[in-house]
Amino acid sequence: xxxxxxxxxxxDITNGKMKEYKVEDKRITIANINGSFHAFSALCTHAECxxxxxFLDGKAVTCYCHGxxxxxxxxxxxxxxxxxxxxxxxxKIEKEDIFVEI
Numbered sequence: 001x002x003x004x005x006x007x008x009x010x011x012d013i014t015n016g017k018m019k020e021y022k023v024e025d026k027r028i029t030i031a032n033i034n035g036s037f038h039a040f041s042a043l044c045t046h047a048e049c050x051x052x053x054x055f056l057d058g059k060a061v062t063c064y065c066h067g068x069x070x071x072x073x074x075x076x077x078x079x080x081x082x083x084x085x086x087x088x089x090x091x092k093i094e095k096e097d098i099f100v101e102i
Contacts, residue, residue: 004092004099011096013037018061020052028089028100031056031072038072039089039100045070046082061086 007021013032020029020042027042029052040061044051049065056062060078062069068082075086090101 002101004101006097007039007100008098009096010037010093010098013098016056018052018054018056020050023100023102026102028102029061030091030098030100031061033059033072037091037093037098039091039098040070040072040075041087041089044068044082045077045084045086051086 005023013019013030015032018029018031028039029042031038042050044063046068047065049063051061051063054062054064059072060069061072066081069079070086071078075088077085092099
């Protein structure tokens with residue numbers, strides 16, 4: 001059964017930036033793209049590099065290690081060397097807080 005977990009305040013993640021959080025046994029990154037927040041598995045599915053150190057390009061994140069790229073709405077691989085999709089988490093904003101469904 002899934003549950004909502006508060007991870008951050010909206011003001012913690014400025015536009016165009018990402019932050020990584022540890023929740024229970026998961027590492028989750030939240031990205032702010034023009035005020036729209038996206039939560040996803042923090043580790044690249046190719047070599048497990050932290051995606052928080054990567055680059056945002058529209059609604060995609062590119063891993064800094066080897067250039068794998070993922071769609072932040074679907075988790076779909078957009079560029080190799082990754083072949084496995086990224087886990088995407090639902091985000092809910094309540095007042096000024098960011099909640100993620102895990």
